[in-house]
Structure formats: structure tokens, C-alpha cells
Amino acid sequence: KYRFRKRDKVQFYARKVFRKKQVSMIKEGVSVPEYSRSGRRLDNRERMMILAKRMFSGKKGPSLLQKKELPSVLLEADQEEEQFPNLPEEVMYLLQSVKVFGHFEKGVFLQLCRHMETINLAQGDYLFQVGEEDKWLYVVQEGQVNLYINEGNNEVKLSEITAGESLHSLLSILDVLTEQESWYKTVFARAVKKSIVIRLPANAFSEAFKNRKESLVQIVQVIMTRMQRVTFLALHNYLGLSQELLRPVKIFQFANFPLPMSYLNWWKDTDQLIVEDEAEDGGDKVEEEVTSRIPHSRSQPVIINLIYQRIFPYLPNIPSLYYIFTYLPTNIGLYNEVYSNGRIPGRNRFDSQRSTLLLTTMIMSSTGQYCITMPIASQCPLHHNAHCVSTIVLDIVASDLCQVFGIDDREMLLEHVTLLKVCKGYQLIQEGDQDVSIYFVVMGNLRVAQTLPEVGFDDQRNVTLFEAKPGMLTGQLAVLTGEPSFFDVSALVDSVIARVTRQSFYAMMRRYPHMVLNTAHTVMMRVSPFVRQIDFALDWQMVEAGKALFKQGSRSDCMYIILHGRLRSVYLKSDGKKELVAEYGKGEIVGMTEALKGKSRATSLHAVRDTELAKIPEGLVKHIRRQHPGVVTRLISLMSDKILGNMLSQNRSQSRNTDLILFAYGDVSNHLANLSxxxxxxxxxxxxxxxxxxxxxxxxxxxxxxxxxxxxxxxxxxxxxxxxxxxxxxxxxxxxxxxxxxxxxxxxxxxxxxxxxxxxxxxxxxxxxxxxxxxxxxxxxxxxxxxxxxxxxxxxxxxxxxxxxxxxxxxxxxxxxxxxxxxxxxxxxxxxxxxxxxxxxxxxxxxxxxxxxxxxxxxxxxxxxxxxTGTSIALVLGGGGARGLSQIGIVQSLQNAGIPVDMIGGTSIGAFMGGLWAAHRNVDTMREKTLILCDDMSSMISKILDLTYPFTSMFSGASFNRAIESIFKDIQIEDLWLPYFTITTDITSSEMRVHTDGWLWRYVRASMSLSGYLPPLCDPKDGHLLMDGGYSNNPTRLASAMCDVARARGACKVIAVDVGAETEVDFTNYGDHLSGWWLLWKRWTGRWTGRIKIPDLNDIQSRLSYISCHHLLEKVIKSDYCFYVRPPIAKYKTLEFHK
Structure with a gap:
């Protein structure tokens, strides 16, 4: 009878156990890896050994984190399918094109369809030519139409419009809506092959929204928002354009109507003043005090309300403000010395730090009377008939603004207008301000400027775009769109301006919706012809959630600016696996590098949610470069940054492939960036x-x-x-x-x-x-x-x-x-x-x-x-043995300075300190736990009992393990209050490892395993041997790894604490060999024979572990996100825990 060999029998039952128990053990958190850390496939014997160790280990630990692959729904785009299969093709294309203006009611869209026309073009036929009226929105149904521009005697192609894409200018549509005539001045379109084009007249929107004024307001706001985000903001940020985008335009041309001198001498005498001290909190309630004549300090802002006592019997009809204020300055003391700490009433308290000189004219809403308010010198008395002049000023301002806004209700306008006198240097609007007002220049000049980053430098320069002179408006673009201000606005000289706040503007707009059209027209008057050319070449694209924008390997002929929504970039590897590369949010540009280099798409891009994009064709970028060669320098800088970012991303990607960085969750720095x-x-x-x-x-x-x-x-x-x-x-x-x-x-x-x-x-x-x-x-x-x-x-x-x-x-x-x-x-x-x-x-x-x-x-x-919001602060703690005890003081100093720590990580002693803070977040507890470690490291008895035959190390590590385990107990990294990571060296696969899950004490102990003293720790997940994080075959990756991991996990700023040994280069040259007896003799007799500098065994180990980190750390600390800290710990050595 055949008998099984013992080895065959054991193998048979082992396979049987393995098949039955594997699933249940995986459910319990015990998974058996199929591949080693080096990528080699494990055979059944090796996997069985790992399983047996876990099954029969004496102590069963907590559940282990199951590694999960990214769901396919996150990496794959949906299949293309028709959204409206029952609609005619031309209607579907039109629907896609008008989506840029927002969501329309069904009735509105049907009304737009009634105005739709279809035209057929043969090859070479013009869709429109220079000189024709610009009043159509075009959509290509079949074929291809190219857009050209005349540059001298040459025609230059700006873009190619294929089936489903539209050709129009949002600015021209806005001209039609505001009833302004517009012609094609430099652009024309021609069919390159037989084509069918749908066209829709722009005035169809006016008719469709005749009874829906709110929807018309939304369209105008959408157009203005697109212009600010794409034409202004994106082209400024990415191409460095500023002055090229705008041109100064004076809205009113003032005639010469000099003011009679009788009106200019109202400043001479006064009988009574009413003083109102501004409330501390900037509120509207003030306390009144009546006095005869009050001297005022020039350092204290006060508001003087001038209440008239008598009315002039006759006031001539003065049509404008310009020449009133031509004669006012010297007669009313407008340029006299005034106060230095004033601020405009109604601005928030944070703006009060913009110290300036100001003179304001306000309206008393309760009585209907007007009053001038200004800081004055004690030598400048005010006449009680000042109301007459203030009435004239406000009436004329109201008349001019009524003409600007296109309304007739002067009384309503007067309730929302505030006259201000601002002195030279006062900043009315700061770039990026959210709460912006509209300012109408009455007298003086305002400087409209913009910050332009200097290529190759960290600093920035402020560029003057234009000067706002009397009769001009500023701030209306930000008020219309609700976006942060695109400009800085400040007074070049002492000026008088009229202010309409955003709240007041929208209050008036709710009553007179057509105001938005007239206000938008004032913006259009400043747009340069260059911007109009750009607007024709731009295309607006809507991508639904899950749909692909482009695929990897496809032709790259354009780049995109995200206006609304979110995109995800996915890379297809050669083995067929997909990897999540990055995510992009509002305001970011994608596809730039490939488009400029003419390369095919490096990754695939699909929409995370419904996303709106502006498409910038390659021809438009070339046209901008020809018109403004300075853009080339900016593009080179951007591409250099992009290439460097790709290199860093590639390094991180390679690390992920070998499970070096963030194998628990993956790189989330760009995945959760720019969330809206x-x-x-x-x-x-x-x-x-x-x-x-x-x-x-x-x-x-x-x-x-x-x-x-x-x-x-x-x-x-x-x-x-x-x-x-x-x-x-x-x-x-x-x-x-x-x-x-x-x-x-x-x-x-x-x-x-x-x-x-x-x-x-x-x-x-x-x-x-x-x-x-x-x-x-x-x-x-x-x-x-x-x-x-x-x-x-x-x-x-x-x-x-x-x-x-x-x-x-x-x-x-x-x-x-x-x-x-x-x-x-x-x-x-x-x-x-x-x-x-x-x-x-x-x-x-x-x-x-x-x-x-x-x-x-x-x-x-x-x-x-x-x-x-992507503003997290990470604390990274380096290794240095006993010198790392100073990191307790660093943590306490950060707390005292009011600097929060959002995530923490480290290596060696930094891993220990970081784990303590992440687990307890209490400095006193850190000290108590650290004393346990110091007692163990300083105890000679524990060291003697832990001595072993030095085959792998001098000590068995049992005593050190007990000390670390007694400190951290059974805490898992996932259970820590703060996100935490530690770095070790995997000597099995000769790689660096980053740990973000598992038993805390094990990976802290592994990261503190000094070669020669403690044996490597076996990773309970795969059995690999782990050593101190300071050992690495590639020192360049080592020192930057902690900062890199912190950035990869979403940190905006990284505080790096270096406690490594200082570099000593002045060593004694002892020749080709070294005798320990001679060193011992020199130690005893060095006082007389001269001391020598030779590193001992501890110093050599320390340098192997920590000096390599120090060199690359010098490169990291020069970055704009890293703050380098080194406490004064040079006098302490690595193993001097007893001190």
C-alpha cells in the first residue's frame, strides 16, 4: 500500500488549511501577501510560513488595515453616449453651446430655437469677414471652420472649430444686449471644408428674457465672471499680461462752466458746528455734541456735520462737477494738513490699519438733509451755509451716476451714494479684496494697479494699469461678478470720489435690473482690442460628471482653464493599471505643457463633477507670443515649474509603486487641494x-x-x-x-x-x-x-x-x-x-x-x-539620539507661540517624540513617557541583562522593546489623534519605508534600531527586516523624505527640526592604520601631548545615521514651504540619555 511521505502529508494538510482559513483570516485583518517588498512573487512555502507565524503567534494583535485598490469609478470615465437621443442634432449642439450662459428654462430655450438658422458653406467660403456686423453666435454642426486674424498683410490662424464647437465672442454678445453696435475689426472665419453651421442672433437673448429680467442679469454676470476669470485673471497669472488687457476711457467729457466765486468763499466763517465722534466699532450710531468752535487735534479723526442755517436764494444750473472742484481746493482748504489716522466709515475694522487722510461727504437719511464731513485744522472755520455746496455736489453726482446706470430715480440713488475725500496714498481697494465698492471719480486721480510676479525672483512688482480721472468708474467688475478684486486702487493725489457699495448696488439692481447692462458696458469700454481678439478664439465647454475631457495619447492642440467644477488626471501604465495623478479645481489650468511642446496628452482627464471650462487653442497662445514677446519668458518659467513638479511627482509615483510613501492612503496633496x-x-x-x-x-x-x-x-x-x-x-x-x-x-x-x-x-x-x-x-x-x-x-x-x-x-x-x-x-x-x-x-x-x-x-x-483648505502645518522631527529630547521644548514653544500642529512625523528619536505628541497632545505626558525611555537607556543592569552573542547586534533588544511597548502599549497609528508617519530602512529589499498604519510601538522601535546595538525588527506584515530610518542607500531621498511625505499628506507648511550631529571636518590625520591602545594613551596624556580629534564608535554610528539627512535637509530648508529649526544641542552626544 502506497504511503505518503511525511513532507507530502504536511504539505497536503497545509494547503488544505491555507485554502479554508485564508478567507476568514483576511476578514479578521490577517492578510497574506502575494508579493515581497522587492516585487518578487512569493511561493506557497513562503506564504505558508508567514501564515503560520501569524496563526500560532503567542499574542494576537488588533486588526490590521486592509489595503484597498482605488475603485474603478474614480479612475475611469463613463462611456460616451448621447444625452438627448431624441433631439435633432442641431438642437443638441445649440443646447450645449448656450449652457455657458447658465441653466435656462425649457420655454426660454424653445424660444431661442425659433431664432436658429442653418447655413451651408463650401470649402473656402467665409462665415464672416472683417467689416461685417458682429451679432451672431455660431455652432459648427458638420465640417470645420478656422478663425483667422489679420497681422499686417498676413492672415494667422487662431483656432480650429470642429463639429459641436461654437464660435462667438461673449463681449460682442454683451454689446448687443447693451444695444451697442459692434463689427468684426480684425478677425474672420473661413470653412476649410464643406460645413454646416448653426447661427443664433445675439438679440434673441434680449427677446427671450424680455419678461425675465432676473435671468438677463444672470447672463450678464456670467459673461463678466468668465471675462474676469479667463481674460483677466488666468492670462495675467499664467502669461503675465496686465497693461495689455485694459485701456483708459473717460466716460464723461466735462465742459468749462466755472463756479462763481461767491460759492467758493463759503469756507470763511461759521457760527456753529456739530461734532460727531465716530463710534469705536465703526457702527452707524454716534454721539452728538454741540459747541461754538472746537479746536481739533490732527491725530484724532472726527466727522464734522455741517447743517445749513439758510438757503441761497438762487442757484445756477451747473451741469457737471469738474470745474466746481477745479476752483475748490485752494478756497476751501482741501489740500491743507488733515488727520493721519482717519478711515472711511463703513469699512471693517481690519481696513483701519490702512492709515490715510480722508474727507467724506455723507447723506443724512433721516432728515433728507445733506452734510459735508471732513477732518479740518483748527485754523479753518466752516460756514454754516455749506449745505448749499454739498447739495450741488450730490445733485450733480446723482445726475451723472443716473446717466451711467441708466436710471431716472435720483432720489433712490441719493440714498445709496456716499461722497468721500481721500488723501494721497490711501488705498481704496486692495487686490484680492472681497467686499468691493464702485467708485466714481469726482476730482483728482486714482491709480489702478496690479501685482505682477517677477520671473526668476521671489518678489513681486506693482504695475500701473491706468489712471482713473474725473468721470471714470473703478471697482464695477468685482461688484458685478462677486469675485475678489483684480486690481489695487489708490489715490494718486487728494481726490473726491463717490462710493456705491456692493450692497447698495444690488439693492438698486433689484429695483432696476437693467442697471447691470449699463454697468457692464462701462467695463467693456475699458477692454482693449487685444482682449476682444482673445475672446473670439476662446471656446467654452461643459463636461458632465464622469465624462472624459481628453484621453492619454490624444492630440494636444489646446489648454483649458477650469471655471467651475473639478477634473481628475489618471495615468495608464504599461501593465494596464491606472494611477490617480492629480486633481484640479477652480481657476487652475490643465494641458499647458503638452500644448506648448506639441506633445500628445500624457494623462487622461475626466470630470469629477459637472465642470465648466475655457478652451484656449494653441494658435491663440502663439498669437499672444508674437504680439507680446515678454510672454515667452513667463511661459518658460511656468514650464520649468511644471517639469520640476512632474519630476517630483514621478519620484513619488515610483515610491508608491514600491510602497515607500503613503501606501496606506496614497498621495492626497493634490487630490484634496483647491476644494470649492x-x-x-x-x-x-x-x-x-x-x-x-x-x-x-x-x-x-x-x-x-x-x-x-x-x-x-x-x-x-x-x-x-x-x-x-x-x-x-x-x-x-x-x-x-x-x-x-x-x-x-x-x-x-x-x-x-x-x-x-x-x-x-x-x-x-x-x-x-x-x-x-x-x-x-x-x-x-x-x-x-x-x-x-x-x-x-x-x-x-x-x-x-x-x-x-x-x-x-x-x-x-x-x-x-x-x-x-x-x-x-x-x-x-x-x-x-x-x-x-x-x-x-x-x-x-x-x-x-x-x-x-x-x-x-x-x-x-x-x-x-x-x-x-490646504493650509495644514506639519511638524517633522529628525533623528539624533539623546539630542532628540530637546524636541519636547520645540513642541512646547510652538504651543506657546500659537502655532498649531496638524500632522507629525519623524525618524529615530523623532519617531518616538512624534508618536508621543500624536497620542497624548500634552507636553507633561511627553516628559513622563520620555523619562521611562531615558531610565532604560541609562540603566547598566538592563544593558548587562540584554547582552547577547554579537552575531547581529550587541543586545537582544528585549529590554528596549519592553520599554517602548510599555510607553505606547497597544496603540495603533490609526488611533492617534494626529496624522502620523515614521520612516524606517528595509534592509530586506534595500529600500526606505514610510509607515502610516499598524502598531505604533513596533515601527517606533524599528525606526530607532541602531545598527550594531539592536537587531532589526521583523515587520509583522511581511517579515521584512526594518532598521533605523537614517540608513539608506540613497541619502538624497532620505533627508527630504519626511518633508516630502508631509507635503504629500496635504501639509502647506512644514516645520523641520534637526537634532542630528553637527558636521566635524577637522579630524586628526592618523595615517593608514589606527591603534586603539594609542587612542587610549592619548586620552590619558592628551593634556600634555596635545589632544586629537578622531571619531569613536558612537560618533561613526551617529554619522552613518544622521549626517546624511543633514546635507539634503539644507536643500529642503531653502524651499518656501519649509521652516528649519535647530536647537542648541551640540554638546550632547547620541547615547547620552543620562544627561
Whole structure:
């Protein structure tokens, strides 16, 4: 009878056990790898050994984090399919083209279709020529039409328009809407092959919105927003254009009507003054004090209201303001010395630091009387008949502004106009300001400037675009679009201006919607012909969520600017696997490098959510370079930065392929950058979701004041009970798009069930926060399960809430393993008020109390806010043995200085200190735990008992393991309060390893394993041998790795603490060999025979571990994101823990 050999029998039963137990063990968190760290496929014997070690190990650890591949829905675009299969082709193309103007009602779109015309072009036929009237919107249905421009005697191709693409100028359409005539001056279009073109007259929009003024206002705002983001902002930022974009235009030409001298001598005498001291908080309430004649200090801003006592019997009809103020300065003391600390009433308190001299003229709304307000010197008395002049000034300003805005209601305008006298140097608008007003220059000059980055330098220069002279407007573009200001506006000389705030402008616009057309026209008058040429070549493209913009390897003939939405870049490897490369948000440009170099697309790009783009063709970029050669220098700089970024990204990509950096979650630095919208979704019904969204909103307000929080109740309150119905889709989409454009970030709070509002939140989100209670069961909720079943392309992040009394989180691995792929997880220690019971009717009281509290930047909600806005601060701790104990003082100093730490990492002793802070966030606890380590490292008894035969190391490592394990216990890296990482050296595969999950004490111990003293630590995941993070075959990657990982995990600024040994180069030349006995003799007799400098064994080990880090760190600290810190610890050596 055949008998099995023992080895065959063992192998048979082992395979049987392996087949039956593998699945169950994977569920328990014990997975058996198929490949080694070096990429070699493990055979069954090796995998069985790993499994056996885990099954029969004496101590069973907590669950291990399961590595998950990115879902295919995040990496693949949807298949192309017709969105409206029942619509005629020409109607579908027209629908796609007019989407740039926003969402239209069905009736409006049908009315536009009635004006649609179709024309057939043979090869060589002109679609339009120079000199023809510019009043059409064209869409190519079949064939191809090229756009050309005349440059001297040559015609230059700007763009190619193929089937489905449109050809029009938004500025020309705006001219038609404002009833201004426009012609083709330099551009023309010609068919390069037989083509069918659809055309729509621009005046069709006027007719379609004749009874829908609000929609017409939205179209104008959309056009102005596109112009600011693309024509102004993008071309300025990326191509360095500034003065080329605008031209100065005077709106009014003033005639010579000199003011009689009787009106100019009103300054001479006065009988009574009313003094109103400005309130401290800048409010409208002031205290009045009546006095006969009050001397005023020049350092104290006061407002003098001049109330008239008698009215002049006769006032001539003076048509303009120009010559009134031509004679006023010397007669009324306008240029006398005035106060130095004044500020414009109504501006917020943060603007008060812009010290200036100012003279304001205001309107008293309660009595209907006018008053001049100005700081004056004690030698300049004011006459009580000043009201007459102020009345004339305001009346003429109102008349001029009525003409500008196209309204006849002067009384209403007077309620919203404020006259200001600003002195030389005062800054009215700062570039990037959100709260901007419209300024009308009455007298004087304003400087309109812009910051232009210097290529190759860190500094920037301020370029004057034009000077706003009397009769000109500034600030209207930012007011119309709601975008941050594109310009700096300051007074060149003492000037008088009229101000209309944004709130006042919109109040008037609600009553007279056509104001927006006239105001937009004042902007168009300043646009240079060069900008109009650019506008013709631009195309506007809408990409729905999941649809591909272009594919890898396709032809690159254009670049895109993201106006709204989000794009994801995916790289297809040679082995067929796909890798997430980057994500791009509002205002960013994509495809630039390939388009300029003429190369094919390096990656594929698809939309994360509905995305709106501006397409800049290659021919347009070449035309800009010919017209303005200075652009070439800017493009070279941008391409250099892009190439350098690609090199760094490639290095990180290679690291990911070998599991070197962030193999737990992947590189999220560019994935969660530039977020515009965030959806907040509950994991269960007991989550205080509204309070969480309020707390996050409050924390974000400390970063930006342009944060908006929305939920279904707010939407219904603002847009009506039926706002979420399907028939109101266009209205809601427009409203949300407008607020996303005008806010830095919008928080979408979902409902607790999959309602239409919840679906809308997920659809609008750049990222989704799944909020759960950390003390609850780590199961997937019903809404979460429904979310997993949806094709959601937004990245997801798990937020675990914890009560204030909890020592540390637990079961984080179970929370993560039970869910699909997550970008990141974060622990929030909540304030006690969040878990209190609050009725829904009293939530507004909760919010009102919350906003009165100062933002705590050390709170976890603030940390989450910084992560979402890309402003996180990372602390990176280097290795240096006993010198690393000084890192406790660094952490305490950061706390005392008010600098929060959002993530932490390190190597060697830095890994130990970083783990302590991430686990406890308490300096006193760090000291207590560090003393345990110091006692063990200084104990001779423990060292003697731990001695072993020095085959691998001098010590067995058992004593050191007990000390580290007693400090960190069973804490896992996932359970730490702060995101944490540590670096080790894998001597099995000769690679550097970055650990972001697993047992904390093991990887801290591995990162502190000094060669020769302690044996390498076996990684419980794959059995690889791990040593101190200072050892690496490539020192260049080593020192920068910590900063690189911190940046990869989303840090904006990195504080790098270096405690390594200082470089010593002045060593004694001892020849070709060295005797230890001679060194011993020199140590005893060096006082008389002269001391020598030769490194001992400890110094050599220290240099091997830490000096290599120091050299590359010098390169890292020169970057703009890294702050280098080195405490004075030179006198301490690596193993002097007893000191």
C-alpha cells in the first residue's frame, strides 16, 4: 500500500488549511501577501510560513488595515453616449453651446430655437469677414471652420472649430444686449471644408428674457465672471499680461462752466458746528455734541456735520462737477494738513490699519438733509451755509451716476451714494479684496494697479494699469461678478470720489435690473482690442460628471482653464493599471505643457463633477507670443515649474509603486487641494450633523470669511418651498453656481436619508465627509450603503467624533475596513456643547452663541478646516539620539507661540517624540513617557541583562522593546489623534519605508534600531527586516523624505527640526592604520601631548545615521514651504540619555 511521505502529508494538510482559513483570516485583518517588498512573487512555502507565524503567534494583535485598490469609478470615465437621443442634432449642439450662459428654462430655450438658422458653406467660403456686423453666435454642426486674424498683410490662424464647437465672442454678445453696435475689426472665419453651421442672433437673448429680467442679469454676470476669470485673471497669472488687457476711457467729457466765486468763499466763517465722534466699532450710531468752535487735534479723526442755517436764494444750473472742484481746493482748504489716522466709515475694522487722510461727504437719511464731513485744522472755520455746496455736489453726482446706470430715480440713488475725500496714498481697494465698492471719480486721480510676479525672483512688482480721472468708474467688475478684486486702487493725489457699495448696488439692481447692462458696458469700454481678439478664439465647454475631457495619447492642440467644477488626471501604465495623478479645481489650468511642446496628452482627464471650462487653442497662445514677446519668458518659467513638479511627482509615483510613501492612503496633496465644495454626510441618525457643520463653518471662518453653509432648510427658506422640485432644477443650479463662485468654500449639509437634496449635495461635492460617532459600532449606515452604490467620483473622508473626556480613539481600523476606499480619516475631539440635546427650533441660538466665540485654532475642527483648505502645518522631527529630547521644548514653544500642529512625523528619536505628541497632545505626558525611555537607556543592569552573542547586534533588544511597548502599549497609528508617519530602512529589499498604519510601538522601535546595538525588527506584515530610518542607500531621498511625505499628506507648511550631529571636518590625520591602545594613551596624556580629534564608535554610528539627512535637509530648508529649526544641542552626544 502506497504511503505518503511525511513532507507530502504536511504539505497536503497545509494547503488544505491555507485554502479554508485564508478567507476568514483576511476578514479578521490577517492578510497574506502575494508579493515581497522587492516585487518578487512569493511561493506557497513562503506564504505558508508567514501564515503560520501569524496563526500560532503567542499574542494576537488588533486588526490590521486592509489595503484597498482605488475603485474603478474614480479612475475611469463613463462611456460616451448621447444625452438627448431624441433631439435633432442641431438642437443638441445649440443646447450645449448656450449652457455657458447658465441653466435656462425649457420655454426660454424653445424660444431661442425659433431664432436658429442653418447655413451651408463650401470649402473656402467665409462665415464672416472683417467689416461685417458682429451679432451672431455660431455652432459648427458638420465640417470645420478656422478663425483667422489679420497681422499686417498676413492672415494667422487662431483656432480650429470642429463639429459641436461654437464660435462667438461673449463681449460682442454683451454689446448687443447693451444695444451697442459692434463689427468684426480684425478677425474672420473661413470653412476649410464643406460645413454646416448653426447661427443664433445675439438679440434673441434680449427677446427671450424680455419678461425675465432676473435671468438677463444672470447672463450678464456670467459673461463678466468668465471675462474676469479667463481674460483677466488666468492670462495675467499664467502669461503675465496686465497693461495689455485694459485701456483708459473717460466716460464723461466735462465742459468749462466755472463756479462763481461767491460759492467758493463759503469756507470763511461759521457760527456753529456739530461734532460727531465716530463710534469705536465703526457702527452707524454716534454721539452728538454741540459747541461754538472746537479746536481739533490732527491725530484724532472726527466727522464734522455741517447743517445749513439758510438757503441761497438762487442757484445756477451747473451741469457737471469738474470745474466746481477745479476752483475748490485752494478756497476751501482741501489740500491743507488733515488727520493721519482717519478711515472711511463703513469699512471693517481690519481696513483701519490702512492709515490715510480722508474727507467724506455723507447723506443724512433721516432728515433728507445733506452734510459735508471732513477732518479740518483748527485754523479753518466752516460756514454754516455749506449745505448749499454739498447739495450741488450730490445733485450733480446723482445726475451723472443716473446717466451711467441708466436710471431716472435720483432720489433712490441719493440714498445709496456716499461722497468721500481721500488723501494721497490711501488705498481704496486692495487686490484680492472681497467686499468691493464702485467708485466714481469726482476730482483728482486714482491709480489702478496690479501685482505682477517677477520671473526668476521671489518678489513681486506693482504695475500701473491706468489712471482713473474725473468721470471714470473703478471697482464695477468685482461688484458685478462677486469675485475678489483684480486690481489695487489708490489715490494718486487728494481726490473726491463717490462710493456705491456692493450692497447698495444690488439693492438698486433689484429695483432696476437693467442697471447691470449699463454697468457692464462701462467695463467693456475699458477692454482693449487685444482682449476682444482673445475672446473670439476662446471656446467654452461643459463636461458632465464622469465624462472624459481628453484621453492619454490624444492630440494636444489646446489648454483649458477650469471655471467651475473639478477634473481628475489618471495615468495608464504599461501593465494596464491606472494611477490617480492629480486633481484640479477652480481657476487652475490643465494641458499647458503638452500644448506648448506639441506633445500628445500624457494623462487622461475626466470630470469629477459637472465642470465648466475655457478652451484656449494653441494658435491663440502663439498669437499672444508674437504680439507680446515678454510672454515667452513667463511661459518658460511656468514650464520649468511644471517639469520640476512632474519630476517630483514621478519620484513619488515610483515610491508608491514600491510602497515607500503613503501606501496606506496614497498621495492626497493634490487630490484634496483647491476644494470649492464639501458635502457633510451622516453615518447614522444619532450624529449631531447640523452642529458639526456649524462647528466646521465657524472654524473655517478663521481661515476665510467667504464660507457658506447650506442645508435643505436654508434652501427652502431662501428659494421657496418648491425649490427642491425637479421643475426648479435650473433655478437651483444657477443659484448654487453663483454662490460657489462668490465663496471660498461651500459646505453642503445632507439630510439623514437619500432625499433629492442629499443627492444634490453629493452631486455638487468636490469631497465628501462621512461623519460618525467614534464610540458607536463601526458598521456602515443605510445612507452610507446607498452612497457606496452610487457612482460617486468625489473623494471620501471619514470623520470620527469623540467626547471630550476620551483618552484616545479605538477601533479605527474596523471603521476603515468596513468601508470602501477612503482618502483619509481624522479624529475630532468635540467640545461638550456638541453632544448636548438641542431642539431644531433652537439651532439658530446655538449658531448665534457660537459665532460670538473666538475661533480656537488648536481645536480639531480648525485642524479639519486647515486640511480642507490646504493650509495644514506639519511638524517633522529628525533623528539624533539623546539630542532628540530637546524636541519636547520645540513642541512646547510652538504651543506657546500659537502655532498649531496638524500632522507629525519623524525618524529615530523623532519617531518616538512624534508618536508621543500624536497620542497624548500634552507636553507633561511627553516628559513622563520620555523619562521611562531615558531610565532604560541609562540603566547598566538592563544593558548587562540584554547582552547577547554579537552575531547581529550587541543586545537582544528585549529590554528596549519592553520599554517602548510599555510607553505606547497597544496603540495603533490609526488611533492617534494626529496624522502620523515614521520612516524606517528595509534592509530586506534595500529600500526606505514610510509607515502610516499598524502598531505604533513596533515601527517606533524599528525606526530607532541602531545598527550594531539592536537587531532589526521583523515587520509583522511581511517579515521584512526594518532598521533605523537614517540608513539608506540613497541619502538624497532620505533627508527630504519626511518633508516630502508631509507635503504629500496635504501639509502647506512644514516645520523641520534637526537634532542630528553637527558636521566635524577637522579630524586628526592618523595615517593608514589606527591603534586603539594609542587612542587610549592619548586620552590619558592628551593634556600634555596635545589632544586629537578622531571619531569613536558612537560618533561613526551617529554619522552613518544622521549626517546624511543633514546635507539634503539644507536643500529642503531653502524651499518656501519649509521652516528649519535647530536647537542648541551640540554638546550632547547620541547615547547620552543620562544627561
Amino acid at each position: 465644495t464639501v458635502a457633510i454626510l451622516p453615518a447614522s441618525s444619532d450624529v449631531p450633523l447640523e452642529k458639526v457643520s456649524m462647528e466646521l463653518h465657524h472654524a473655517l471662518s478663521g481661515i476665510s470669511n467667504q464660507i457658506l453653509r447650506l442645508n435643505s432648510d436654508i434652501i427652502i427658506q431662501r428659494l421657496g418651498q418648491n425649490a427642491l422640485d425637479s421643475v426648479q432644477e435650473y433655478r437651483l443650479s444657477n443659484w448654487l453656481a453663483h454662490h460657489e463662485d462668490s465663496h471660498r468654500m461651500v459646505l453642503y449639509q445632507t439630510d439623514f436619508t437619500l432625499t433629492p437634496w442629499t443627492q444634490r449635495c453629493i452631486r455638487q461635492a468636490d469631497a465628501v465627509l462621512i461623519v460618525a460617532l467614534g464610540e458607536g459600532e463601526p458598521k456602515v449606515g443605510k445612507l452610507e450603503a446607498q452612497l457606496e452604490g452610487m457612482a460617486v467620483r468625489a473623494l471620501k473622508m471619514l470623520v470620527l467624533l469623540h467626547r471630550p473626556g476620551i483618552e484616545r480613539p479605538t477601533q479605527t481600523v474596523d471603521w476603515i475596513n468596513n468601508r470602501g476606499w477612503l482618502t483619509e480619516h481624522i479624529h475630532i475631539k468635540c467640545p461638550k456643547r456638541l453632544f448636548g440635546r438641542t431642539r431644531k427650533s433652537r439651532m439658530m441660538e446655538y449658531w448665534e452663541k457660537l459665532v460670538t466665540k473666538p475661533v480656537d485654532k488648536f481645536s480639531d475642527f480648525s485642524r479639519l478646516g486647515r486640511f480642507l
